[in-house]
Amino acid sequence: MTAAKRGGERGSARKTVRAAIFVALASMGAGVAASAARAAVTDDAAAATVAAVAAPSAGSGAGSGSAQIVLPNFASLAKRYGPAVVNISVTHEVTQMGVQLPPGIAPGNPLAPFLARRVIGNREEVSLGSGFIVSADGYILTNRHVVGDASVVDVKLTDKREFKGKVVGTDALSDIALIKIDADDLPVVVTGKPQRVEVGDWVMAIGSPYGFANTVTSGIVSAKSRSLPGEAYVPFIQTDVPINPGNSGGPLFDLRGRVVAINSMIFSKTGGYQGLSFAIPIDVALDVKDQLLKTGHVSRGWLGVNLQEVSQALARSFGLDKPDGALISVVDPRGPAAKAGLQAGDVVLAVDGHDVDDSVDLLTTVAKIRPGQKADLLVWRAGHGTHMSVAVGELDSNGGAATNASAVPPTRLGIVVRPLSVAEQQRLGLDHGLLIEQVAGRATRIGLKPGDIVLSVNGTPVASLDQLADELRQLHDNAALLIQRGNTRVYLPFDPA
Structure with missing residues (x-):
């Protein structure tokens, strides 16, 4: 075969590939253009920095159908808001245990196991994360798991200035922390409304994965209102934006340059990015920030029930037209729901006139209600709906009832428990113990599960x-x-700090 023929075949192949790519991009045009159109609704200088359009190419006929696709360009957004994203590092001591041999005794010596002694020492560990400045006088939002139990952290800006940051407060249930640095006239982000974000919209993240500061990645919104194990009070935004360790606490931007969420965690079997990233909606984080500044802690409404989703089969069995609402599976006998007359098997369809889609929706809706305030619940029971008034209780920061609420006593673990019944004690051969019915936050992280019995x-x-x-x-x-x-x-270890 001659070189000319080979070159001709390669050229033909390239044309075929280009044509396939063009067709694929053209098919994407409508969705990309729709995303850009939404971004342009409330356009400002930041919105003008990103273009995502599908328009007829120059010189083409009106009915030719040819299109030129321009994918989003995040360069201007990164340049404008990158300086408001900070790198956070926390140094803490870790206790470790080792083995020490007497001088002159090698590890291979037959007497080594008998002469060795256990020693305890400390070593320093540095953990890295991200954050972003929300006010020019130095307030920074990040994840609670980034700062841990530290009271002071190191904050580094993109202009290489470094500050000692004071941890103003943290909230375990939302995994949000608020930091303050002593500085003025700082660059800040602009916050948006997560409710306006739609599945398929383009988004951009800035953070410090593995310590590489101000790394920019992008992707699309994969899903909204995701419920994750042990994180029942956060309706996560799921994206396919590449997120890795160190990105935690960094901002997630929409095409208008507004922060719509805080990158918090990934689903991974390897420890690295695998296409599933989860972010905390910014309205949740801002509410936590405001409460921490005002009172030093976060107050949430609480019903005192365990919930499960309504499947299609369950909806049919209850006589519901569609599988919406939150099904009550357990009612705390001393909680607000029990006092109001709610029962296991009730399906909550609405709260104060707002429809309830699922259990996460109910939890987050009730959590926003001020403790002590009455809420009107539309409940489906025995084939018909009825309105019930509930005086909402208070949830503590670990996921149990607050100490001033008439409910199952709180635990610093973040668990809801009940005593074993006589029948359960006989069946299990126990004379004591508490059955865990619900776990959240810290309890999940140390490995506790519903159904465990604390002895x-x-x-x-x-x-x-x-x-x-x-x-x-x-x-x-x-x-x-x-x-x-x-x-x-x-045995499971528990650090009460």
Whole structure:
């Protein structure tokens, strides 16, 4: 075969590939243009920096159908708002245990196992994350898991200025932390409304993955109002934006340059990005910020129920037209819902006139209600709807009932528990223990699960709710929880700090 023929075939192949790419891009045009049109509705200088259009190419006939696709260009957005994104580092001491041999005894010596002694020491670890400035006088939002239990963190700006940041407050349930640095006239982000974001919209993230500051990545919104295990009070925005360790706490921008969420976590089997990233809506974070500044803690409404989703089969069995609402599976006997007459098997369809789509929607809606305030619930029971008034209780920061609410006593673990019934004790062969019905936040992170039975705290058996609360309240150092799970017993460590 001659070189000319080979070149001709390659040229033909290239034309075929180009044609295929053009057809694929043309088919994307309508969606990209729609995203740009939404961005242009409330356009300002920032919005004008991003173009995503599908328009007839120059010189083409009106009916030719040819299109020129220009994908979003995030360069101007990154240049304008990148300086408001900061790098956060936290240095903390980690206790570690090792083995020490006497001088002259090598590890391979037969006597080494008998002469070795265990030693405890500390080493420093540095964790990295991201954050962004929300006010020119130095307030910064980030994730709680980025700052951990630190009271002071190191904050570095893109202009290489470094500050000691004070942790103003944190909220475990939303995983939000507020930091203050001593500076003025700082660059700030502009916040948007997550409700306006639609699945398929383009979004951009800026953060410090693996310590590489001001790294820009982009993608689309994959889903909204995602519920994740142990994170029931956050309706996450799911994206396919490449996010890796160090991106946590960084902003997620829409095409108008508005921050719509805080990048918080990824789903990964390798520890790195695998196409599933989750972000906390910015309205949730701003509400936490305002409460931390005003009162130093976050207050949420609470019903005292366990919930599950309404499937199509369950909807048919209840006589519902469609699988909407939140199904109550357990009612805390001393909680607000029980006092109002709610029962297991009730389906909550609306709160104060606002439709409830699912269990996450109900939890987040009730959480926004001021404790003590009455809420009107539309409840589906026995084939018809009825309105019920509930005096909303208060949720504590760990996911249980607050101490001033008439409900299951709170635990510093973030669990809802109840005593074992006589029948359960007989079946399990136990004379004490508390059954975990619900977990959130810290409880999930240390490995607790619904159905676990708490038997003891640091060797002290627990037989009542008050006893568990007392034991946890007295802790000042690491504790060991003895848990029965099925037919096995395991100890789980718990740091009360």
